[in-house]
Amino acid sequence: MPTEYIYLETVDSTNLYASKDVSKTNPQDIRVYYTFNQSEGKGQFGREWYLGYHNNVAISIVYPWKNMKATDNVAILMGVSLAIQNALTVLTGVTNKIKWPNDIYVKDKKLGGVLIQNVLKGSKVSYSIIGIGINVNSKRFPKRIPNPVSLNQITGTSYNLDEFTKLLSAAIIQYLDIRKALKFKTTKKDYLESLYKFKKEVKYKNKKGEIKWGTIKDVDDKAHLVIKDSDGEEHSFDHGELSLMA
Numbered sequence: 001m002p003t004e005y006i007y008l009e010t011v012d013s014t015n016l017y018a019s020k021d022v023s024k025t026n027p028q029d030i031r032v033y034y035t036f037n038q039s040e041g042k043g044q045f046g047r048e049w050y051l052g053y054h055n056n057v058a059i060s061i062v063y064p065w066k067n068m069k070a071t072d073n074v075a076i077l078m079g080v081s082l083a084i085q086n087a088l089t090v091l092t093g094v095t096n097k098i099k100w101p102n103d104i105y106v107k108d109k110k111l112g113g114v115l116i117q118n119v120l121k122g123s124k125v126s127y128s129i130i131g132i133g134i135n136v137n138s139k140r141f142p143k144r145i146p147n148p149v150s151l152n153q154i155t156g157t158s159y160n161l162d163e164f165t166k167l168l169s170a171a172i173i174q175y176l177d178i179r180k181a182l183k184f185k186t187t188k189k190d191y192l193e194s195l196y197k198f199k200k201e202v203k204y205k206n207k208k209g210e211i212k213w214g215t216i217k218d219v220d221d222k223a224h225l226v227i228k229d230s231d232g233e234e235h236s237f238d239h240g241e242l243s244l245m246a
Ligand code: BTN
Pocket: 012, 013, 014, 015, 016, 040, 041, 042, 043, 044, 045, 047, 049, 057, 058, 059, 060, 103, 112, 113, 114, 115, 131, 132, 133, 134
């Protein structure tokens, strides 16, 4: 499938822009909307996504599916996370992990965030809008941003943002095409292998605000995180029901 790249000089949110733009048509081809200057970047749970000015990249890939059901959302989440994790490794040589459900972590710091919107047509996913923010060239971040790190801080390299975006997006798309062709076989196993702190002890805060310790055991069929508590009990958490403390 051909890919169209759409550079936006400045935009509120590439996900919002992509969503409005593609809803006018029914996309058959892959489109990549991107900017280095995003004024109202959306994070998980309506949180802010910090981009800065011409230091980092905000990308929204519109990826059409055929034969993906709404109930395949977990395969999409895991496949997309793996695609980004793998593309970043290939492109930069930097070892990175997926922090459940789909943050990109290097050691104990956040290199990137992902926001996936699946657009349904009946019971099928017509396309996904895959929003990706990667910290590329920033040398420092505002104090309010929790735990960030950029590629520049890790490698000392200053990246050409346009080239970086195109190479990264192409690698993500290629990886997803392969996963799709393989009907998402072994996706869960591969996801767990790339999961930050899998089978390790983690400190987390539950919805009541209690701090607990436990071991990450699994990510189940609903994409819930399964943790075995220090008292031996297993609990599963939906996204937003706990925060892992790095
Ligand atoms: C998160 O970790 O909370 C997810 C952050 C996702 C940010 C990206 S930047 C490109 C796209 N456009 C947005 O407004 N958000 C996503």
